[in-house]
Amino acid sequence: MKSIAPSSGYFKHALLASTAVAALLGPVWVQAAEVANAAQNSAQQDREVTLELPAQNLDQALTAFADQAGLHLLFTTSDVDGLHSQALSGRYSIAQALQSLLAGSGMSWQFSDARTVILRKAQATPASVSLKPIEVSVASRTSTSISEIPGTVWVVDQQQLNEQINSGVSLKEAIGKLVPGLDLAPEGRTNYGQNMRGRNVLVMIDGVSQNSSRGLSRQFDSISPFNVERVEVLSGASAIYGGGATGGIINIVTKKGEEGPARFETQLGASSGFNNSDDLSTRIAQSVSGGNERVNARLGISGEQNEAFYDGAGDQIFIDNTQTDLQYNRTIDVLGSLGLKFNDEQSLDLLAQYYDSGNHGSTGIYFPNLNYNAPSDLEDAELRSGYSTDLEPRTKRLLLNANYHHSDVLGQDFYLQASYRKEDDNFYPFPYYNPGKPAGSKGVYFAASQQNFEVSSLKALFAKQWDTLKLTYGVDLDRERFNADQTTFDALTSSQSGGLDLDKASEAPRYPSYRVDGLSYYAQLDWHATDNLTVSGGARRQQMDVDVGEFKNVPGGNNDYQVNLFNLGAIYDFKNGHQVWTNYGEGFDLPDPAKYYGKPGLSVEDNPLAGIKSRQVEMGWRYADLDWDAQAAVYYIWSDKIITTDMATLTINVEDQKSRDFGFEGSLTRHFESGWEAGSTLHLVRSEEEDQDGDWIKRDARYASLSKSTAFVGWKEEGRSARLQANHAFTLEDDADHKISGYTTFDLLGSQDTGFGTFSAGIQNLLDKQYSTVWGQRATLFYSPTYGPEYLYDYQGRGRTYTLTWSMAY
Template identity: 55%
Template sequence: MKKTFTYGLLVAAGSAAMSAHAQQDQDTMVVVGSRTPTQISQIPGTVWVVEREELQQQVHTGADLKTALGKLVPGLDFGPQGRTNAGQNLRGRDVQVLIDGVSISGSRSLSRQFDAIDPFNIERIEVLSGASSLYGGGATGGIINIVTKKGEAGPPVLETELGVTTGFNDSNDLDRRAAIGVSGGSERISGRIGVALQDNGRQYDASGDEIFPDIAQTDLQDNRSIDVMGSLNFAIDANQTLDVSAQLYDSGYEGDRGVYFPNLADGPVQGRNNNLLHDAEIRDGFSADREPRTQRKLFNLNYHHANLLGQNFYLQAFHREEESSFHPFPYADYEDDNANRRIDPDEQVNGYYFTTSKQDTDLSGIKALFSSDVTDSVNLTYGVDFDREEFAADNMSFDPAITDATGGLVQEGTGTSPRYPSFQIDGMSAFAQSEWWATDSLKFGAGIRQQHMDVEISDFQDIPGGENDYDVTLYNASALYDFHNGHQTWTNYSEGFELPDPSKYYGNEGQSVSDNPLDGIKTRQVELGWRYQGGDWLTQAAVYYSWSNSSIEVNENLSISQTDDKRRDYGLEASVTRYVDTHWEVGGTLHVLASERKIDDDWEDRGITDAPYPSQDTATLHVGWSDYQRSLRLQANHAWDYTDYEDAEIEGFTTLDFIGSQQTGYGKFTLGVSNLLDKQYSTAWGQRAVGFYSPTYGPEYLYDYQGRGRTYSLTWSHQY
């Protein structure tokens, strides 16, 4: 690893994902490590828990969910700030995001897993770092399980929250949020309903300039989101419980600010030297018949029987519907009508036309699991999973005459056509996991998962569809040693897999199912870890090495191909918190890794636009003070430069945040200052987007999404 020793001193300085108000001991119960409630101290792997108070502390600086998690979870990249979480990987690979065990990820990755729930409705977040097959495919880097708030027995409890965020740049530089939740019930029936509203204004960089909209993946400027989350919990008898929850989530653009292209109607011009998309500015008057939006409906049912055939039995049934729309996007109109390719400087461009897509995903499934103690020292967990995923997408075209006449501000739809091949994936899997306490200190574990997938692809344009079956067998093995003095160490071997996006894989010209059957990519990982809690210390660290025998390559037209290039990621993920007397603490996070691809028999740093995108090394450092009525926290966030094998670079940055709170008889008041030093920087996503989209789809400045400058947030929260 090229930089491990360079940053070694930072490990001593510290890294922590948990504050004094977060995880206090290793006996915290989580489900992410084994799909059944398990103490962290019993899990032979790297597990992080972000508790509600710690998450809210970050959110009260104006951060959204993905930004907050990027600063709290070692191994998870910093959030890209827009709507997308593209490039926000865990240990350099894809992460599977769940809400109460229901996958929010999909085979067609839209990178909107965190545009999924308001933090107000979150109880805690469980993170399992590293390759895993516990919940099916897509978790080659790890699993993030978002656990929602539930009602408890007792009199009604009312939660309220009001907040504002601004950088004081303009009257429209104002974000507002409001939330209310009610919970309570009896010993037999309890429930909760929470409603959260977030209404964003415009955003400005450190220079005071309005940030250009992310026309590629969309952003959260002028965005309004509403999250309605409800649950009912039934205690049927001493052994049986039934939990039912549902969610409605709607997050979409509600403004009238857009990008104005003054030269749009000046074609035809010559290729790379054309200026049709140059000199753009942000103006009022934007409207489109299809605007950026994420809509989701989720239903989840969980049944538990504590003594069915002498075993614990868990049954889960779920259904998720998701609709995602994008921003109107420019395509060059060539004489040969082939828009999706690099611009030839000598080729004539007649002009640009705009289209945008809407992509629909439905996911339904049933999971059944038994867990029992075979002997006093041996536990066996086994079960089956069934799920069906359906995907469809269409493209809306806009009237080019109206688009040109208004400089792209008015986009009037003229019709729709298929955007990608539709597909249906039926998954069926069986698994078994065993644990054996060989002594009071030493535990061994081993497991197997057999996954079968039927992939059915619809006809698309002149490309015939077809069917493809995929089978994979995945293994894991582990050992955990408890020293019974606060120290634990573990080692494990685990396997995970991913199915390359069928819509982008089969959307290529001539890429038929029969001629190019899709292969899954298996990722293998070994890990060595250690954690310690004792006295005034809370620490955890792991080194890991993961590898796979094939890679995904993004083509010039943004479709994907599968190559035989081998890939490896190896690194260090670490944390430490030091509590000083009863009021002070200091800590941070650190993740250092190398992400490489074998090209012509040589290991090279992966390209900045490879899929999934390579990660930057990151670290945070914080110092905090609290007397339980008031608190102060100063934290630094740093991302190092990343340079790939072609010398393309993602520049790093350092930002500071401040958070202070005061508890009063009228509620809790929190003041947060984000980007305290007003640092000017380009987000990691913005720099990658330049590599993806420019010059084929326009000049660099259109896609170089900037980081937000200094902002101030004031939040009031109260529980009655």
């Protein structure tokens, strides 16, 4: 339904004029880009770094150099076999260091971007690329080469992330398009149902969990992409992190300060589908960073303002009043980091973040058929201005994180992390029928909840490296506090205004408050059995104490439970670019205590909670050279319990019922010497559960993941790029005839570096496809007809949207 705001062509003309100017100045940009790229490469070559590299095998030297210099090196394994490097100690420019390391090897080097260097032997045919310089911490909590991890690992670097974000999508949407096993994302505030391999995913920022026992599905509504350096992803269940990691782990790594003079980054962006004057989103961001050998710091501030979103038919998308929306929303993210290097052995990294994303508009859902304490219905609703409420929908977060590292405590690496997260989540006012039959005969009232968390943790980790063994062990202490209130709005005022004027009438607890304390011990052993074979195994024991407060005259109480988790895996590196692995892993979920104990009259002590354990087996393969990148895995995950939702009360039940997810996850990319590349990802998943007769049936479509595939063709040259991509969600239908219809969308992306910054343009949903989002179709199954007609919850996908972004680092 259209917004009533009058149409205006001003912004449309302005953005189209900008595009025309961009096209006319194309030749100038190309020339400026060549100058800028030459200058950038020269600056990178001249950048000085501190190195401590002993004389050793060239393969090992290049790995250590990449880590110390903060670079990605791509080189052919066979080119460095049997070669040795000289020792380097002190300050060197990148060019000096590479010349010294590669002296006598017959190899040359070239920057492909600001952080990636390709090493080649003269006239050599590309063979396998060493993966050792690419290290992540998501799999083992310490920096580990991907080539040594027996699992499916994906790394979304800053260039890939920016390319997607500059098409106008959110962080969760960008990651969903790039990581095969992660579902395509909803377009509103929630990431409900965005599973990985059909199960829940643990989301972290710099190793700090953004999940909570109360599953609000706002883990990605927590940081601006402007402050993100890269995203590390481990698919599948994991024992090393404990609760929540049953389908996989996503670690969002933030940008940090770097050694050198002050650096600045500025970014401006705007998105519109040109459907109306309020079809507009704008973004602005600024950062400053710098440092020296001992101290580095960065401060990044990002702001975003969304107005209305429109679907492929040109109609405004209905506001999500279930999980809250991002229309008419203002977001600010302030993130600062400080790195201190006390000496060669000790360092401390500090992070502080304030994030506030909330409603900032006067448009709401108008219900014309409301009568105070008299027959009413929710039909014929429309979006209209004049909305006002005493409780604005929003997400507000404060995050503090400190990481201390000592490289020699009793001959071991020691890591200590302390973190604190405070989160306040407000929901959109929701219409409820007053008790009476038929539904609506006694009128409608509106209510909204505010749900608050405080999560603190202390994590200690030791790591010891021997010649062929690496032992990692530690302890985690966690405390989570939760409370929630329900604001009920004056029924007379809301009825007379059609739900637009919402004045607070009363406040009462929405869910029982609770506290969850966790104490966990874990250990992981990695054994390099041969030069090719690495075997890993680990265990974790987690003790959880749950203390629930009194709720609706039902006494509170406490209970506790323990869970033991194990993992075992092996990876074989053929040293020719091919690697194969297999693993067994376990993870667990704690059912939402608020929704579980929120059922009327449920005794806490008589109904203890227990973790739902998931077990996974997986086999995989990956390959990389200068022409190909490939990774594929098959998996099987199972558990003995499921969670179901009582639609009358929106509380949950835990049922003794087996469930399983199995499928295939893979990615293939071909790089051509001409700068062209093409690729595809595929995730095929089937989710099932046992019925009362012990037969396997398809899982309820409200909870099951959809299979998906993506494909792209792109072109990159120094300073410019273009990409056409397709995103397809497969149709899902369960055995109760609930259906989630699939869809296909296309995006067109491009960028051009110039002497005065980088211009990026994107067209999201290129063909202006009209479709219902996966969350919109699930929401109709969840909320209709109990809470009104289907159209209220059938949220449409955003139509063709143009985005223009300018950024400059200086």
